[in-house]
Amino acid sequence: MAKLECHVNSCANNSNQFCCLPNIQVSGAMAFDNEQTCCSSYVSMQQASFSNAVGTCSVPNEVMPIGCQVQNCSYNAGGDCAASNVCIGGSGASRKGETSCLTFRAQ
Numbered sequence: 741m742a743k744l745e746c747h748v749n750s751c752a753n754n755s756n757q758f759c760c761l762p763n764i765q766v767s768g769a770m771a772f773d774n775e776q777t778c779c780s781s782y783v784s785m786q787q788a789s790f791s792n793a794v795g796t797c798s799v800p801n802e803v804m805p806i807g808c809q810v811q812n813c814s815y816n817a818g819g820d821c822a823a824s825n826v827c828i829g830g831s832g833a834s835r836k837g838e839t840s841c842l843t844f845r846a847q
């Protein structure tokens with residue numbers, strides 16, 4: 741479990757710098773820096789409006805389990821993130837590839 745802060749204010753799951761999902765997945769299996777990682781749970785406002793999900797993000801979830809594919813991060817413990825605090829960046833991102841895990845630390 742990690743305390744998760746998220747600056748992706750363009751994501752439909754974001755509420756005041758926190759995420760409302762019960763858990764997230766971080767991608768970037770071959771990443772060697774944080775820019776090659778991303779939050780694969782990102783949902784654009786446009787995507788959310790198509791699925792009538794707009795407005796469902798109301799209760800921020802500050803602590804959650806994070807699944808992670810980034811093998812080269814020192815916090816990766818068999819596909820789970822073992823960091824106590826994680827920060828997802830990408831203010832103004834228009835797609836998941838523009839988000840990143842700022843807590844990434846190369847092994």
Ligand code: SF4
Pocket residue numbers: 746747748751752753754755758759760761764779780781782783828839
């Ligand atoms: S970008 Fe990821 S961590 Fe941030 S609010 Fe969206 S789903 Fe949650």
Ligand code: SF4
Pocket residue numbers: 766777806807808809810813814815816817820821822823826841842843844845
């Ligand atoms: S800190 Fe490392 S292990 Fe945790 S989510 Fe970010 S990239 Fe994955």
